[in-house]
Amino acid sequence: MTDLHTHILPGMDDGSKDPAMSIRMLIAQREQGVGTVALTPHFYPDTESPDHFLKRRAAAWDTLRAAIDALPAEERDKLPRLSLGAEVAWAPRMSEWGRAEELCYSGTNLLMIELPFERWDVQLHRLLYDFMRSTGLEAVIAHIDRYFKIQTPSALKDLYALNLRTQISAEAFTRFSTRSHALKTVREGHAQLLISDCHNMTGRPPNLRPAMDIMEKKLGREVRGLFDYADELLEN
Ligand SMILES: [Fe+2]
Structure with missing residues (x-):
């Protein structure tokens, strides 16, 4: 399994406070069977x-790497493979930055x-579509479940019509009030990508397994294909 959305990189945002x-x-990710974790701090x-x-x-990554390197080899081997990315808050003028590709998941054109x-x-x-066309990047929409209540069904339908890759939070399934909409x-x-959006070990912990x-x-074992798809995205 791959988790494409986490706030594990220390000291970057409202996620992990320190390398420990x-x-x-x-x-916790590894114990739940997650083999690859993308570190995706907020970018506003x-x-x-x-x-x-x-x-x-880059500095937070160096700090985390140093802490991991200091672990005994047998503990280090228990950790998932890591990859870098970002959770980029939408801005209509993003195509003018010129550096948007550096915010993509490493080695991909997925933002x-x-x-x-x-x-x-x-x-x-339309702006989202134009952004992708002008930059050659592909958008991955973060946690679609967070918009269920705010957006109209037609706004969600219009978004789905763009054929983007869309994430859904694990919490949308573990929380009963959103479960049926999520399913x-x-x-x-x-939604093709299940993500934890984990921020800590208490209120918003790694939770892909539950x-x-x-x-x-509810949907049968074939649903595991979702995770294979996430694995492939970072490998290509
Ligand atoms: Fe997030």
Whole structure:
């Protein structure tokens, strides 16, 4: 399994506070059968430049790597493989940055985008489409379940019509109030990537396994294909 959305990189955002916490989160991921973890801190373009963010991310990565290298070999071997990325808050002028490709999942042209938490403007879908066309990047929509309540069914339908890759949070399955909508979304093929969006070991811990168990029970074992798809995305 691959988790494409985590806040494990230490000291970057409202996720892991320090390398020790990051390592605990990575061990929890491995124990749940996650073989690859993408480290995807928040990037808010209205408060930080891409250049500044990338420098901070490189420093946090060095700090985490040093802490992992200091572990005994047998513990180090228990950790998942790591990859870098970012959760990029949508900004209409993103195509003008010129560095958007550096925010993609490493080695890919896939950019995780967090859409606004307010009613989407009618222009949004077109701007998103234009952004991808002009940059050659492909958008991966972060946690679609977080928009279930805010957006109209037609706004969600218009987004799905763009044929983007869409993530759904494990929490949408473990929380009873959103479970049936989440299952329906997966069943209809509108979300292809299960993610933890983990921030810590308490309120928002790594949780792919319990969500996967619920999905398998409700949708059948074939649903595991979701995870194979996530694995392939980072390998290509
Ligand atoms: Fe997130």
